[in-house]
Amino acid sequence: MALFPTYLRHEIHFVDGSGAVLVDELGNEYLDFASGIGVVNLGHRHPRIEQALITQAQGIWHTSNLFASPLQQEVAEILCKVSGMGATFFANSGAEANEAAIKFARRWAKTVKIIQEPEIITFKQSFHGRTLATLTATGQDKVKDGFSPLPKGFRILPYGDIQAVKQATGSTTAAVLLELVQGEGGVRPADPPFVQELAAWCKEKNLLLMIDEVQTGMGRTGNWFAYQAYGIQPDVITLAKGLGNGFPVGAMLAKAEWKDVLGPGTHGTTFGGGRLAMAVARAVLEELSRPSMMAEIQEKGTWLGQLLEKELNGLSEVRVIRGKGLMRGIELNMPAAPVVKSLLNQGLVTLVAGENVLRLLPPLVVTHGQIVRAVSLIKEAVQACGLPTSV
Ligand SMILES: Cc1ncc(COP(=O)(O)O)c(C=O)c1O
Numbered sequence: 001m002a003l004f005p006t007y008l009r010h011e012i013h014f015v016d017g018s019g020a021v022l023v024d025e026l027g028n029e030y031l032d033f034a035s036g037i038g039v040v041n042l043g044h045r046h047p048r049i050e051q052a053l054i055t056q057a058q059g060i061w062h063t064s065n066l067f068a069s070p071l072q073q074e075v076a077e078i079l080c081k082v083s084g085m086g087a088t089f090f091a092n093s094g095a096e097a098n099e100a101a102i103k104f105a106r107r108w109a110k111t112v113k114i115i116q117e118p119e120i121i122t123f124k125q126s127f128h129g130r131t132l133a134t135l136t137a138t139g140q141d142k143v144k145d146g147f148s149p150l151p152k153g154f155r156i157l158p159y160g161d162i163q164a165v166k167q168a169t170g171s172t173t174a175a176v177l178l179e180l181v182q183g184e185g186g187v188r189p190a191d192p193p194f195v196q197e198l199a200a201w202c203k204e205k206n207l208l209l210m211i212d213e214v215q216t217g218m219g220r221t222g223n224w225f226a227y228q229a230y231g232i233q234p235d236v237i238t239l240a241k242g243l244g245n246g247f248p249v250g251a252m253l254a255k256a257e258w259k260d261v262l263g264p265g266t267h268g269t270t271f272g273g274g275r276l277a278m279a280v281a282r283a284v285l286e287e288l289s290r291p292s293m294m295a296e297i298q299e300k301g302t303w304l305g306q307l308l309e310k311e312l313n314g315l316s317e318v319r320v321i322r323g324k325g326l327m328r329g330i331e332l333n334m335p336a337a338p339v340v341k342s343l344l345n346q347g348l349v350t351l352v353a354g355e356n357v358l359r360l361l362p363p364l365v366v367t368h369g370q371i372v373r374a375v376s377l378i379k380e381a382v383q384a385c386g387l388p389t390s391v
Contacts, residue, residue, distance in 0.1 A: 010344060017044030020366045022349065033374050034349045038183065038215045038327070038361040041242035042287055046365075049245050049283045056279035065273060071282065072273040078285045079253060082224045084233055086256020090249065090273030094214035094240035095129025097250035100267060101177065101210050101238050102133050104254060106153070108208060108261045109174035117152070118174035121207075123159040125185030125354075126178065128212055137177060140185065160190060162197045169201070175208035175236075180226040183215035186354040187322050187329025192230055199232040210236040214250070215327070218242030219288050219364050222298035222325030229324070245284050249277040297364050300371065301325035304360070307375045315379070317386035319356075326366065330358040330378070334386060342381040348374055358382075 014030075016023040020043055022030045035041055042049060063069075076088035089104075091097045102120060109118035122128065124139040135143045136150040139159070144150060155173075157164040159182065176198065182188040202209040211234040216226035220242060223229050227237070235258070240250035250272070254261070271277075287293070301324065308328060312318045319331040332339065336352040336359075343350050353359040358378070362370070 010341075012344065019043040019046075020363045020370050028347065030344070030347045030349050031370055031374055031377075032349045033360045033362040033366075034351045035361050035363050036246060037241070037351060038220060039241045039244075040246050041218055041220065041364045042245050042284060043363040043365040046245065046287070048287055049280055052279045052283035053247065053276060056276050059275070061276060062271075062274055064270065065268065069273065069275070069278070071275060071278045075273075075278050075281045075285065078282070078289075079239075079251060080256075082285075082289075083237060083253055085237065085253035087254050087259040087262075089252045089262060089267065090277070091240075091251065091269055092248045092271050092277075093129070093250045094212075094238065095131045095134045095250075096269065096272070097214060097238035097240050097252045098128045098134045098137065098177070098212060099131050100252035101212075101236050102137065103267055104236060104252065104258075104262060105175035105177075105208050105210060107266065108258060111261060112258075113174060113206065115172050115174055117172055119153050119155050119170075119172045120174060120210075121155050121157055121165060121168060121176045123157055123178050123182075125159055125182050125188065126156075126212075127182070127184035128177065128179075129214075159185075159188065160194045162194055162201070165198060165201060169205055169207070173205070173207055175210050176202055177210040177212060179212045179214075179216065180230060181216050181221060181324050181327055183327070183359070184353055186331065186357040187327060187359055189322060189324050190230075195227075195230045195232060199230075199234075202235075208235040210234060210238070213237045214240045215361075216324075218284070219294060219297050220325055220327050220361070222301045223294060224288070226324065243284060244277055244280050247277055247280040249281050293364075297325055300364075300366060300368070301327075303368065304328060304362075304371050304375070307371060308378075311375050311379045312382065315382060315386075317382045323360075326360075326362055326364055328360040329353055330360075330382070332356045332358060332382065332386075339378075339381050339385045342385055343377060346377050346381065348377045348381075350378070 014022045109115040122137045126139040128134040128137045351359040
């Protein structure tokens with residue numbers, strides 16, 4: 001009632017939480033292995049982040065981007081420092097961050113490469129958002145259904161196919177946009193040789209290499225950003241989700257040398273980089289900067305991966321287990337939605353990716369005990385859902 005039925009919602013109403021635990025209105029506890037959809041990376045009600053928002057909320061909230069913002073400047077500087085980038089544009093969501101990247105790439109192509117109708121290469125099964133440009137960039141037909149006419153200027157190629165990229169590169173090609181672990185598309189990590197060859201190709205042909213880190217960034221895969229494990233330096237990255245731990249914020253970062261591509265008046269947003277979002281983002285960044293943070297995430301991520309392999313590999317219902325860090329997917333030979341439902345009944349929150357991939361995105365602060373419990377529940381649920389139903 002009163003809402004568009006755009007989301008198929010579970011009936012559960014969560015009212016509280018702490019770390020990787022959620023509590024519903026009846027007082028039932030759930031282990032959260034979804035984090036929203038990879039958003040609440042530092043856990044529910046993180047004291048430092050909660051306090052940062054409360055403190056900022058007691059001051060002024062908004063003055064627009066027409067006035068100085070030392071706080072926005074500070075957050076941008078931290079992001080540039082940890083990413084090796086030189087210029088930041090703040091938005092409010094992942095789609096908006098990618099929209100900014102697409103606009104940046106087009107303007108870059110027009111001003112630097114003098115291409116009038118620039119084209120951006122993206123990949124099948126990718127997901128880049130729900131605005132018209134980002135859904136066009138997305139390599140899944142289901143998000144485009146009913147929304148034509150779509151913007152021009154995108155070329156979608158098979159994921160991981162470097163020859164296809166080489167063949168498709170022409171005089172109008174400006175940029176390549178990709179996820180290094182496709183999230184919505186089924187938790188599919190890109191092969192390192194493909195990524196390295198792609199980076200070399202972009203360099204050789206003067207194409208922008210743009211990495212969508214909306215889901216993989218902010219520690220999710222065990223590094224600040226997924227690209228750092230591939231030994232490449234992109235020209236552009238996009239962020240959102242974990243940057244605000246639940247407070248809406250997105251960012252597009254580019255190399256310092258391209259700063260002037262988005263000069264005064266070329267792009268903008270009313271709310272992007274607002275004080276509340278920046279106060280939260282700064283607290284998130286400070287927390288992720290703790291010296292042992294990335295090592296802890298890597299250790300837990302590797303352990304989760306190994307435990308899933310040990311307990312689930314070989315089950316007749318399981319096809320393959322994929323992922324990196326605390327971003328894992330279990331491809332089943334049956335639909336994943338009933339498994340998610342069954343797990344909810346057992347007190348574990350998980351996600352579906354594609355049709356038949358069970359996706360796990362626990363908060364990065366998940367404990368070893370919580371991982372053991374989750375894997376054991378998953379094993380039981382997968383086996384129970386795989387049993388032939390009696391007629
Ligand atoms: C890789 C990736 N890019 C972009 C988006 C879009 O982000 P948002 O929903 O904040 O617009 C998502 C959301 O799931 C995503 O996973």
